[in-house]
Amino acid sequence: MDNQSFISSGILERYAVGMATAEEQHEIKDMMDKHPEIREELAEIHQALEEFAAAYRVRPPEDLKQKIMQVLSESPKPSSKNRAMPAPKAAVVERQRPERSASAPNMSSFLPALLGLVLLGACVAVYLFMSQANKAKNELASLQVQYDSLRTSLGAEKANFDKAIQAYEALRHTGNLPIVLVSTDPAIAASAMIHWNGQANSSFLDVKELPPPPTGKVYQLWASVGGKGQFLKTIDTAQAGKGLESIPFVENPQSFYATLEDKGHTAEPSLKNVVLFGRLSKN
Amino acid sequence: MNIGKDTLEAWSKGDQHAFSLIYDEYAPCLFGVALRISESEEKAAHIVLEAFRKIWRNASSFNPDQEQFFHWALSFIKSPAVESHRAGEQLSERFNFPAYQSTHPATGLPSLMGHLEAQMDEKHRKVIELAYFKGLSEQEIESEMNIPVGTVNTRLRFSVRELRKVLGEKSR
Numbered sequence: 001m002d003n004q005s006f007i008s009s010g011i012l013e014r015y016a017v018g019m020a021t022a023e024e025q026h027e028i029k030d031m032m033d034k035h036p037e038i039r040e041e042l043a044e045i046h047q048a049l050e051e052f053a054a055a056y057r058v059r060p061p062e063d064l065k066q067k068i069m070q071v072l073s074e075s076p077k078p079s080s081k082n083r084a085m086p087a088p089k090a091a092v093v094e095r096q097r098p099e100r101s102a103s104a105p106n107m108s109s110f111l112p113a114l115l116g117l118v119l120l121g122a123c124v125a126v127y128l129f130m131s132q133a134n135k136a137k138n139e140l141a142s143l144q145v146q147y148d149s150l151r152t153s154l155g156a157e158k159a160n161f162d163k164a165i166q167a168y169e170a171l172r173h174t175g176n177l178p179i180v181l182v183s184t185d186p187a188i189a190a191s192a193m194i195h196w197n198g199q200a201n202s203s204f205l206d207v208k209e210l211p212p213p214p215t216g217k218v219y220q221l222w223a224s225v226g227g228k229g230q231f232l233k234t235i236d237t238a239q240a241g242k243g244l245e246s247i248p249f250v251e252n253p254q255s256f257y258a259t260l261e262d263k264g265h266t267a268e269p270s271l272k273n274v275v276l277f278g279r280l281s282k283n
Numbered sequence: 284m285n286i287g288k289d290t291l292e293a294w295s296k297g298d299q300h301a302f303s304l305i306y307d308e309y310a311p312c313l314f315g316v317a318l319r320i321s322e323s324e325e326k327a328a329h330i331v332l333e334a335f336r337k338i339w340r341n342a343s344s345f346n347p348d349q350e351q352f353f354h355w356a357l358s359f360i361k362s363p364a365v366e367s368h369r370a371g372e373q374l375s376e377r378f379n380f381p382a383y384q385s386t387h388p389a390t391g392l393p394s395l396m397g398h399l400e401a402q403m404d405e406k407h408r409k410v411i412e413l414a415y416f417k418g419l420s421e422q423e424i425e426s427e428m429n430i431p432v433g434t435v436n437t438r439l440r441f442s443v444r445e446l447r448k449v450l451g452e453k454s455r
Contacts, residue, residue, distance in 0.1 A: 010440030017414040017439065018358070019421060048447040049415055050353050052408075055395035056315035064314075064328050065306055068335045072299060 006031060007041050016045040167195075167204055167244035175199025179256055181278035192276055194256045195244065203232075204244040210237045210276070213260060219276075220261050222269045223253040229269040232256075255279040288347055295342040302339060309356055310335070316416050317360050334359035361418035402449040407442035414439055 006012075014020045015028050032039040170176055175197045183190040188211060195204040205221065213219055219235040232247050235258060239245060258276040259269045286308050293301035313334060317327035337359045345355050399408060406428070413419045413427055424435045 010436055013440045013443040014436065016354075016443070017411070018361075018418055019414055019439075044447065045443060046351050046354055048443065048450055049411070050312075050351070051395070051450050052399070052411060052415070052446055053316055053353070053357065054312050055399050056319050057311040057395075058315040058318050058327075060310050060314035060331060061324070061328055064331060065303070065310065068306065068332055069299065069303065071332065071336050072302065072339050 003031075003035050003037060006038065012038070012042050012045055016042065016049055163245075164243065166246070170195055170197060170200065170202055170204055170244070173197055173200055177280065179278040179280055181256060181258065181276040184274050184277055188275065190276055192258070192278075194247075194278060196249075196253065196256075196280070198251070201249045203247045203249045205233075205235070205247045206244045207235060207237070207240040210235065210240045210258075212237050216263055217260050218263050219258050220266060220269065221247065221256065221258050223250045224255045224257065225250055225253050227254075229257075229271075231266070231269075253280060286352060291345070291347045291352065295345065297342075305338075305352070306335060309353060312353065313356060313360050316357065319412065320360070320363075320416055330360060330363055333363075357415075358418075361416060399446075399449060402452070403442075403445055407438065407445050410435065410438045410442050411446065 011020065011024055011028065015024065020028065028038075028042070032042065177196045177198070179194040179196060181192040181194065190210045191208040192210065193206040193208070195202075195206065197203070210219065219237065221232040221235055222229040223232055224230075230250055230253075232250070256276075256278050257269070257274050259266075259271070260273040260275055261270055286305055290301045290304050294305055310331060314327055314331045317330040317334070318324060321327045321330060334356065338356055345352065410424060410428065413424050419427065421432045421435045424430075425432045428435070430438070
């Protein structure tokens with residue numbers, strides 16, 4: 001098709017008003033690139049249409065500009081990137097995908113902001129989730145510590161309870177024989193009791209009061225069996241007044257006594273240093 | 284209507300003063316077209332307001348080397364008309380936004396229009412209006428004017444040539 005036939009076909013008029021198909025648009029662009037006279041013809045058509053529109057000029061309301069400028073001041077500045085959209089294509093695109101309404105937002109312009117918001121929301125959600133997870137983890141660790149502490153305490157309390165029950169049963173036992181140990185020095189406030197049970201083969205020490213030993217010294221408890229001292233245990237004065245504690249059982253004791261000794265086990269009691277003494281009563 | 288490349292370039296970079304100049308140059312024409320489409324000053328004002336908001340927002344899509352500004356800007360006026368036409372409703376029904384409270388009534392500038400009305404057949408002006416202002420397709424114009432599609436194309440071609448002839452005579 002020669003240039004004149006192309007111009008006379010009416011395709012340029014269709015293009016100018018936005019009615020050209022995509023195929024026609026490509027054809028026109030190709031022709032314009034090759035033939036400057038076609039570009040000039042199209043420019044004249046555009047000019048005529050613009051003047052036709054100008055015939056409808058009406059001065060808009062004075063306050064419209066003010067309203068538009070106010071809207072602008074509340075809108076983001078336009079971007080100057082990606083500016084390459086052929087004029088006819090813009091019209092066709094507009095026709096194929098018309099605005100939903102005059103007041104509807106341009107979704108493509110909101111998309112980056114929307115994606116940014118979604119990403120920001122996801123980050124916040126992850127941050128909140130991680131914060132909650134860390135908080136829960138810390139709370140769990142704290143609860144675990146409390147649980148371990150309570151379990152330890154419970155174990156200790158149970159041991160104390162078992163010990164108390166054992167002592168209570170020993171005191172109530174018909175074979176229980178209480179022996180009072182008194183201070184050998186009236187100037188020293190010291191006393192204790194031994195609960196010896198030949199039927200149950202059990203013995204308990206109940207220190208009522210006993211002053212702390214001098215530095216480097218300890219109190220040791222002994223049983224006199226057949227005229228010989230038999231070591232039972234080292235007395236912990238910190239337990240004085242706290243109830244019964246189990247001690248090794250010995251058969252046929254004649255008496256019980258405590259001596260003040262140097263630290264470390266002593267094979268023989270220092271009888272000159274007896275501080276507490278009690279004899280089994282003869283039945 | 285003409286605006287300098289520098290002004291367009293400044294507008295594309297977010298210069299409100301440049302945008303103000305563009306408004307002064309093109310708003311009367313765009314408002315007139317909107318008024319022709321909507322037949323309501325309030326609706327036309329809203330169409331133009333929305334159009335200029337899109338013009339501001341979509342500056343990056345305009346290429347001054349490849350297209351004419353008015354042709355590009357007109358697409359923002361045409362789209363509400365196309366939408367309402369395809370929805371089978373009056374344009375005025377499409378706009379549910381609050382009534383535009385204009386305190387300054389518009390004033391018509393009908394000098395050129397009078398010449399066109401006198402020199403051009405109404406059916407020639409109408410086919411241009413439907414295609415160029417309202418953005419209707421050939422099939423839609425066929426239905427609107429009750430003429431075959433082939434006649435739509437022929438009439439459009441003839442009408443544009445008639446327009447160029449009338450404008451040419453007026454300028455001489």
